[in-house]
Amino acid sequence: MEVEAYRRLFPLPYYERHLAESVRPTPASRPIPDTTVAVAPSPPPTGPPSSKVGDTTMLAAIKLEVMTPGAESPDQGSLGIEFHMPPICSPLVRPGRPAEVAPVISKQISDVVMSSGVIDLKELSLINGKAAWMAYLDIYCLNADGSLFDAALLSAIAAFSNLQIPLVSVNEDGRVIAVSGKLQEESKLELVNKEKRKLSLRSTPFSLTCMLHKNYIFADPTAEEESIMDTVVTVVIDSLGRLVSVYKAGGSVLVYNSALQECIILAKKRAEELQKILADALSPQMDLDSD
Amino acid sequence: MEVDRLDGRNPNQLRPLACSRNVLHRAHGSARWSQGDTIVLAAVYGPKAGTRKGENPEKCEMILKRTLQSICLLSIHPNTTTSVIVQVVGDDGALLPCAINASCAALVDAGIPLKHLAVAISCALAENGSVILDPTLVEEQKMLAIAHLAFPNPPLSVIPKSSASDEVQPIEHGIITSVTHGAMSVRDYFNCLERGRAASAKVSEFLRRSFQLQVSEDSSKAI
Numbered sequence: 001m002e003v004e005a006y007r008r009l010f011p012l013p014y015y016e017r018h019l020a021e022s023v024r025p026t027p028a029s030r031p032i033p034d035t036t037v038a039v040a041p042s043p044p045p046t047g048p049p050s051s052k053v054g055d056t057t058m059l060a061a062i063k064l065e066v067m068t069p070g071a072e073s074p075d076q077g078s079l080g081i082e083f084h085m086p087p088i089c090s091p092l093v094r095p096g097r098p099a100e101v102a103p104v105i106s107k108q109i110s111d112v113v114m115s116s117g118v119i120d121l122k123e124l125s126l127i128n129g130k131a132a133w134m135a136y137l138d139i140y141c142l143n144a145d146g147s148l149f150d151a152a153l154l155s156a157i158a159a160f161s162n163l164q165i166p167l168v169s170v171n172e173d174g175r176v177i178a179v180s181g182k183l184q185e186e187s188k189l190e191l192v193n194k195e196k197r198k199l200s201l202r203s204t205p206f207s208l209t210c211m212l213h214k215n216y217i218f219a220d221p222t223a224e225e226e227s228i229m230d231t232v233v234t235v236v237i238d239s240l241g242r243l244v245s246v247y248k249a250g251g252s253v254l255v256y257n258s259a260l261q262e263c264i265i266l267a268k269k270r271a272e273e274l275q276k277i278l279a280d281a282l283s284p285q286m287d288l289d290s291d
Numbered sequence: 292m293e294v295d296r297l298d299g300r301n302p303n304q305l306r307p308l309a310c311s312r313n314v315l316h317r318a319h320g321s322a323r324w325s326q327g328d329t330i331v332l333a334a335v336y337g338p339k340a341g342t343r344k345g346e347n348p349e350k351c352e353m354i355l356k357r358t359l360q361s362i363c364l365l366s367i368h369p370n371t372t373t374s375v376i377v378q379v380v381g382d383d384g385a386l387l388p389c390a391i392n393a394s395c396a397a398l399v400d401a402g403i404p405l406k407h408l409a410v411a412i413s414c415a416l417a418e419n420g421s422v423i424l425d426p427t428l429v430e431e432q433k434m435l436a437i438a439h440l441a442f443p444n445p446p447l448s449v450i451p452k453s454s455a456s457d458e459v460q461p462i463e464h465g466i467i468t469s470v471t472h473g474a475m476s477v478r479d480y481f482n483c484l485e486r487g488r489a490a491s492a493k494v495s496e497f498l499r500r501s502f503q504l505q506v507s508e509d510s511s512k513a514i
Contacts, residue, residue: 100348107350115436115473203474233469242474246438250357254443254465257481264477 077124320401
């Protein structure tokens with residue numbers, strides 16, 4: 001039988017034969033696929049960076065709006081995170097019918113961002129009790145080839161790192177207006193947020209999804225692997241070495257302590273790599289700022 | 292080490308558990324599970340013919356669905372759908388574990404073939420590093436991190452274990468589901484696992500006992 005036919009007809013035995021020889025049967029066999037982060041220098045308030053992990057591609061953008069903060073937290077801005085899976089990202093997503101996993105990933109991302117304390121919502125405040133930023137983070141999946149959460153989180157972090165908050169001022173009517181370059185010199189209006197132009201991320205979370213099958217663990221599964229085997233463990237580790245999330249929802253394989261330790265070690269290694277990749281992507285951006 | 296808990300429990304103490312099955316007449320199986328003031332009602336319908344898709348689950352529902360899928364022997368009734376409907380009666384913390392336990396009891400009540408039972412528990416990590424079990428809603432908000440864990444309940448069978456060599460670890464040491472909120476150190480997480488696992492044995496015991504009690508009641512009624 002042709003290898004390709006065997007692969008199509010009996011995907012699981014095909015994978016198991018490969019795994020027995022310690023080979024990962026992905027088309028371009030690689031231990032961890034190439035990851036790139038591209039940050040577009042764009043006019044504020046949007047900063048749309050994209051991240052690419054293997055073939056999974058994400059595009060993230062932040063939109064800022066001024067809002068009145070709620071009574072219970074007058075000194076905080078707020079954050080809305082949405083993950084979109086348009087039909088172009090995968091043959092499994094049909095037009096008109098939203099993808100099943102999209103709201104789940106949205107929730108996962110916002111849980112991680114909120115619970116890890118990456119962003120200090122107080123930094124999004126403009127005038128205590130009167131005005132604050134409402135940040136909408138939209139992540140678009142352009143190509144879904146497995147490990148969606150990892151790529152989505154990476155693009156979200158890149159977007160936050162790259163976010164430039166526009167200068168704003170209060171005009172005579174008491175409304176908050178954005179002050180652009182030219183206006184800045186002419187107007188005598190007092191600028192509200194001269195210092196708070198960038199978010200200071202306290203720690204950056206990075207995640208790694210591992211797939212478990214029998215005794216094998218493999219990192220960063222592709223969509224094909226995810227469709228054949230069903231147990232995934234997603235470990236999120238931040239730059240301070242804290243465990244932000246260990247997520248495993250069911251699946252046919254039970255995870256034991258030893259396997260979990262292994263996944264955490266892999267995630268730590270991955271976090272270090274991603275930190276470098278992210279720093280490299282952001283560094284030219286820093287130069288632009290200083291101009 | 293000691294954390295003063297509002298309701299006077301010690302850190303390892305669970306809230307009073309209660310489980311009653313067959314509470315709904317129209318459903319094929321139903322159960323009511325309560326842990327203190329967190330009360331969940333679960334109903335099981337099916338297996339019905341045909342596969343149903345196109346429902347958009349929230350995160351919690353997805354976790355519940357995938358957890359239940361992993362314990363059900365779905366291949367016994369191919370091309371059928373079993374629906375589990377969960378109604379939250381009261382939420383006072385540890386909602387997800389409570390829902391998993393209730394659904395599991397309802398599946399048993401409906402006679403759905405299962406690989407093993409699942410028992411879920413929530414562990415919370417206080418700022419001083421101590422772990423408390425089964426936190427209430429007020430406690431959940433105060434805690435640094437929370438882990439919701441589901442463990443398998445080992446089957447008690449007389450069938451000899453198949454090829455014991457490759458499976459060295461007992462099944463109850465595995466984790467079916469793990470969901471965490473908040474940042475913690477790796478050591479704290481494993482501490483939570485250890486404590487959760489120890490407590491899950493107690494919940495397992497309770498679950499089995501309540502099943503056995505009700506089975507003997509049912510059979511006495513039938514006679």
